[in-house]
Amino acid sequence: MFRNKEYVLAVIREGGFSKAAEKLYISQPSLSATIRRIEEKLTVPIFDRTTTPITLTDAGREYVKRANEIERMERDLEQYISDRVNLFAGEIKIGASSLFSSFILPKMISSFNKKYPSVSIKIFENNTKNLMRELAVGEIDIVIDNAVIKNEALSSVLYASELLLLAVPESLAVAPELGDFALSACEVKAGKHLEAKYAVELKSFIGCPFVLLNSENDTGKRADLLFKKHLLTPNVLFRLDQQMTAYNISSTGVGVSFVSDTLVKNIDSSAAMRYYRLKDAESARNIYLYQKSNRYHSIACQRFVEHITKLSQSTE
Known part of the structure; x- marks a missing residue:
C-alpha cells in the first residue's frame, strides 16, 4: 500500500x-487511478474529494504520516550506503x-570545502519557524540559528x-553623559564592546524612536522582553522581519x-x-547548529559539524 506513496505525497x-500530475510527469487520470488503487487496498479513502481544495481524511492523515516516515528512512538508508561507497562525498543542505x-555561512563553507572539496553544500534562507519545520521533515540537514529551540x-x-x-x-540626539560609552564599528570589531565598563541602561534611550523586529524573531523577542522588564514603552516606528x-x-x-555584534563585525565601518x-x-545569546535527533546523519554532515565547532573554538 506504500508502493506508490510518492503519488499521494505529491x-x-x-x-x-x-x-501533482505535472510534477510527476504523468497524466491526471493515471494519477487518480493509482491513488484509487491505494485507497482500495486500504479499504478507506485517503482524500475527501467533496472539499475545495481537496483535503485528507483521518485515514489519509495517518497514511501521509507513515509515508513521510518511510520516505525519510529510505533517504537515510540511501545516504548510509552512499557514505560507505563514496567516503566524504555527498551533499549538505543548510x-x-x-x-x-x-x-x-560563506566563511564556514570556504573553510570546510578546502578540507572536503568533494562535498557540495546547498543553502536555504528562511525564518526560524520555517527552517525548523523543514529540518523536522528532513528537507534540510542543519539549521544555524540564535533562537533557543526546546524540542x-x-x-x-x-x-x-x-x-x-x-x-x-550619530545624528540622533542622546544624553551627553552617554558619550563615553559610545563605540564605533571598528571598536566593536576589535572587541571593545565586550568590556563590561561600556554597558549602559536601556532607559537612557527611551526618548528615541525605535526600529524593532517582529516578536517571532529572537532579536525582536528579546527587545520586547527588555522593554517590559524595565517598564518602558518605546516609540516604535517600524516592525520588520x-x-x-x-x-x-x-x-x-x-x-x-x-x-548583534555578529552583524556589526561584518558590515562597512563607514556608516x-x-x-x-x-x-x-x-542581550547575550548563543548561535547553535541544529539537527534532527534520532535519524542517520551523513558522514559529510558529521564532518561539517565537527569542523565548524573546532574552527569556532580555535578563533575564541
Missing part, C-alpha cells in the same frame, strides 16, 4: 491532482536566516556567542535598532553610527 505537497547566510526531536551544538547592541545614528533591514533603516538616521552595550544579561 498531491499534498503540490496542493492538488493537476499540479538552513539559515539571511543574516547568517550572508555573514557566517526533544532536535539536537543542538553550540557554535558561538554574540551580544545584542543598540545601533544609534530582518535585522539587516532594521540596521539599514537606522543608518539613515530614522531611529535606534537592536543589532555614521554608534553602538552601545546593554547591562542586561538578556
Whole structure:
C-alpha cells in the first residue's frame, strides 16, 4: 500500500491532482487511478474529494504520516550506503536566516570545502519557524540559528556567542553623559564592546524612536522582553522581519535598532553610527547548529559539524 506513496505525497505537497500530475510527469487520470488503487487496498479513502481544495481524511492523515516516515528512512538508508561507497562525498543542505547566510555561512563553507572539496553544500534562507519545520521533515540537514529551540526531536551544538547592541545614528540626539560609552564599528570589531565598563541602561534611550523586529524573531523577542522588564514603552516606528533591514533603516538616521555584534563585525565601518552595550544579561545569546535527533546523519554532515565547532573554538 506504500508502493506508490510518492503519488499521494505529491498531491499534498503540490496542493492538488493537476499540479501533482505535472510534477510527476504523468497524466491526471493515471494519477487518480493509482491513488484509487491505494485507497482500495486500504479499504478507506485517503482524500475527501467533496472539499475545495481537496483535503485528507483521518485515514489519509495517518497514511501521509507513515509515508513521510518511510520516505525519510529510505533517504537515510540511501545516504548510509552512499557514505560507505563514496567516503566524504555527498551533499549538505543548510538552513539559515539571511543574516547568517550572508555573514557566517560563506566563511564556514570556504573553510570546510578546502578540507572536503568533494562535498557540495546547498543553502536555504528562511525564518526560524520555517527552517525548523523543514529540518523536522528532513528537507534540510542543519539549521544555524540564535533562537533557543526546546524540542526533544532536535539536537543542538553550540557554535558561538554574540551580544545584542543598540545601533544609534550619530545624528540622533542622546544624553551627553552617554558619550563615553559610545563605540564605533571598528571598536566593536576589535572587541571593545565586550568590556563590561561600556554597558549602559536601556532607559537612557527611551526618548528615541525605535526600529524593532517582529516578536517571532529572537532579536525582536528579546527587545520586547527588555522593554517590559524595565517598564518602558518605546516609540516604535517600524516592525520588520530582518535585522539587516532594521540596521539599514537606522543608518539613515530614522531611529535606534537592536543589532548583534555578529552583524556589526561584518558590515562597512563607514556608516555614521554608534553602538552601545546593554547591562542586561538578556542581550547575550548563543548561535547553535541544529539537527534532527534520532535519524542517520551523513558522514559529510558529521564532518561539517565537527569542523565548524573546532574552527569556532580555535578563533575564541
